[in-house]
Amino acid sequence: MKAVVFKAPYELSVEEVADPRVEEPLDAVIRITTANICGSDLHPYEGRAELEPGMVLGHENMGVVEEVGPGVNRIKKGDRVSVPFNLACGTCRNCTAGWTSACLRANPSGQPGAGYGYPNMGPYWGGQAEYLRVPWADFNLLHLPEGTEHESDFTMLSDIFPTGYHGTELAQVAPGKTVAIFGAGPVGLMAAHSAAIRGASQVFVVDHQPDRLRLAEQAGSKVGLEVTAVNAAETDVVEAIMDGTDGFGVDCGVEAVGYQAHDASGQEHPAMVLDNLVQVVRATGHLGVVGVYMPEDPDAATEPAKEGRVAFDFGSAFTKGLSIGTGQCPVKRYNQELRDLIIRGVASPSFIVSHEVALDEAVDAYKKFDERADGYTKVLLHPDAA
Ligand SMILES: NC(=O)c1ccc[n+]([C@@H]2O[C@H](COP(=O)([O-])OP(=O)(O)OC[C@H]3O[C@@H](n4cnc5c(N)ncnc54)[C@H](O)[C@@H]3O)[C@@H](O)[C@H]2O)c1
Ligand SMILES: [Zn+2]
Ligand SMILES: [Zn+2]
Numbered sequence: 001m002k003a004v005v006f007k008a009p010y011e012l013s014v015e016e017v018a019d020p021r022v023e024e025p026l027d028a029v030i031r032i033t034t035a036n037i038c039g040s041d042l043h044p045y046e047g048r049a050e051l052e053p054g055m056v057l058g059h060e061n062m063g064v065v066e067e068v069g070p071g072v073n074r075i076k077k078g079d080r081v082s083v084p085f086n087l088a089c090g091t092c093r094n095c096t097a098g099w100t101s102a103c104l105r106a107n108p109s110g111q112p113g114a115g116y117g118y119p120n121m122g123p124y125w126g127g128q129a130e131y132l133r134v135p136w137a138d139f140n141l142l143h144l145p146e147g148t149e150h151e152s153d154f155t156m157l158s159d160i161f162p163t164g165y166h167g168t169e170l171a172q173v174a175p176g177k178t179v180a181i182f183g184a185g186p187v188g189l190m191a192a193h194s195a196a197i198r199g200a201s202q203v204f205v206v207d208h209q210p211d212r213l214r215l216a217e218q219a220g221s222k223v224g225l226e227v228t229a230v231n232a233a234e235t236d237v238v239e240a241i242m243d244g245t246d247g248f249g250v251d252c253g254v255e256a257v258g259y260q261a262h263d264a265s266g267q268e269h270p271a272m273v274l275d276n277l278v279q280v281v282r283a284t285g286h287l288g289v290v291g292v293y294m295p296e297d298p299d300a301a302t303e304p305a306k307e308g309r310v311a312f313d314f315g316s317a318f319t320k321g322l323s324i325g326t327g328q329c330p331v332k333r334y335n336q337e338l339r340d341l342i343i344r345g346v347a348s349p350s351f352i353v354s355h356e357v358a359l360d361e362a363v364d365a366y367k368k369f370d371e372r373a374d375g376y377t378k379v380l381l382h383p384d385a386a
Contacts, residue, residue: 002383003056003129004362006117009047012363017056020125020133025071028137030083033148034155035127036060037362037379039185039258040118040292042370048260048299049119057117058128058381059085060158062144062151066131074138081141082157082339083134084331087114087124090139101328106135113328128362130383142335145343152356153342155380156190156349161338163290163329164190164256168198170288170325171252175199178248180241180280182273183256184212184229186378187290189219189352191254192227196220197347204241204250206276208233208264211375218351233264241280249282258291259305268301274312283320290329355379 003017020029035058044051061083065075075081088100094112095103106114107122117126125133134140144154164187173179179195181188184207195203196219205216205227213229220227230240242249261273270293277287295308304311317324341347354377357365365379 001130030063032063056125058126061127101330152350165194166329167254167288167290172286178202178250188256192219253277253281255289270305271312
């Protein structure tokens, strides 16, 4: 089959690799109809997380079941499915508690949590390819209505829609709450969409990319909420949010940027977004950190950050009594309900899609997405191996 293969930082190729097959009784093989490029894919792409050469990339996958192993009985050949990016066993202590993001059995390295085509998440190939092997298929796969309707909405169910939603869950967004979201990348935009659906009364989205901020302004239109875009290249963001909330600050803050947070000139400051959030979230408010931070980052901008030590203003966070939730999103916790919101027309996460291309165009799409080229917000790849 054809697949997007990682060779070295900034070097990918679309090439022929072995077809995945059913290896264990509980496996399924999916024919991929859509696989997205994610901001997380840029970590290995830029060499900021070490990935083994030869790995097939892609953890945002959906498609049609091509084959199932003899132990699979819920999922059938021909089913249309979404594949959560967390690859989980379904029976360990964390999985049974609903924390598939920290499965204790799926990652042979011993680190809790496994995934497809990603550093330190196990040996599993990704789905930016014609086919994908899915272990523990009955547990992991989410059924979708058959056909092709809502393809570019449903494709957000494998990761970023649940991840944005998880950010708002950790930040305890509820009806009437005020919310500040840092990062207007796909995850931040999904957090804004989720905050609106959850009934927030006021949502700010901060970034320095004008094209992404324009999308942020639409994130609440489904429910009639006007989202306020804050351009960090032009404004003092803390002042803008404090002024916009009559000096109170917001109830809830979502971090959707991660360890490569930078100023408008591109200079990285690993703690800047966390510091900003500690300032704008009111005392006893809540913070959801879904942007990724790494235990090791040899290319980090500060010495401590090379070892995962991000020196943010924890003193003020403590004094204000903020709660802080972090981590990978346990996609299965939310994906059924978010699917049904799409089917019922309440959510339409596809508003962020900027490009839909064939697998052969993946190398160029990665380059443009990595450069944050104007208008490259979310790229969907269609392998189309019918
Ligand atoms: N927790 C999870 O389960 C999970 C899942 C998916 C992605 N992620 C992570 O979420 C983060 C965002 O993902 P994405 O796909 O949206 O990535 P992205 O890189 O496309 O978006 C990040 C955005 O942050 C903006 N930004 C950078 N510095 C900023 C600052 N100081 N203030 C405001 N905005 C700033 C950038 O301009 C960019 O638009 C990444 O760290 C990604 O790895 C986490
Ligand atoms: Zn992703
Ligand atoms: Zn498990």
